[in-house]
Amino acid sequence: MARIVGAFATSHTPQILVQPKISEEFTRQLQEVHKALMEVGRRIREANADTLIVFGSDHMETFWLNNYPQLLLFTGTEIGGKFAGVELKLPGNPDLAKELLYGLIDYGFDVSFSLELELDHPYISPLYWILKGAQHDSYQPKVVPFHINSNVDPRIKPRRAYELGAAIRTVLENSKRPNRVALIATGGLSHYVGTPYYGKVDVEADNFLIEKMKAGKGYELADLTTDWLDEHGEFEFRTWLTLLGAVNSAPAEILTYQRAWHAGYCVAAFKV
């Protein structure tokens, strides 16, 4: 069977790569996030993961309003994208991705697929630092992006996102492929980008989610509602819910939490 050998979740803001010089405090906070992301990379390499399945959410960048998917799995051979002067070109894992696609359809998740994608900051911002931390000799994991719509209404319901993760775990467990898979969820935590609430960070909501995850009670968070997620700036937590479902709510270790001026930055590792 394909084994889940690592599971991580992280914020994915553009600022992680753009690094605007707007205050010493913010620069220091971003450096802490970079360190945590490179630690994720180091752990992925140490676990000898050959494939990274990355749950991200588009913001009308990769996808457009001529065809906006709820769920989309990349099944192609090579994936790339440019953002903030960084260009990534990475191998996909079409065999494993195709098996996952068919398996999820069998489990009632009508996932779209694509053989070509241009990634944007939800993937590139964290992956740049994670892959930097993973750099060692010829280590080169394959990357399979998985879009979970969290940003453009109507969006996948939180419970459905969690159940999707559980189905992903089942498909991987039933696979005869020998892959060693690391899962990465990107997005959040509390922020209100582009709205009049920009600059608000609901630290209480962040702490609530973090404590549940640390306690191994991520399954309780599947009961959150769309309204709650928007109200507390936690709308991108859907990708984390998918990961929580995939690891059966394994307890989280928080590698860093930074309450920055515009977002609660969090990088977490899950004890799989």
Added chain:
Amino acid sequence: MVILYGYPDPKYLKLYKLGRAIHLDPQLRERFRKDPESVMNEFGLSEEEKELVRSADPVKMFKAGISPYTIFFICWEGYGLMHKPVEEQMLYKKVGESL
């Protein structure tokens, strides 16, 4: 508080296209900064859409029903708000609490 990241209103489709282009195309972003009127004309924006873009006012755009990501592309990336002091970017401190 209402749903913040709602369904994109079809009447602003051209404005959404402009926002996405500003995000994806650095050259167009630069042209927009220098001459927003001609770029808006290229994208065929309506007078209502042009007024919203000219305002460079994220709150006004949000209240009109523009997608927050389009607002981010136009105001933060297009008009360069992302590189301004934090106090200028923190709308919540200025207006959010009164919404």
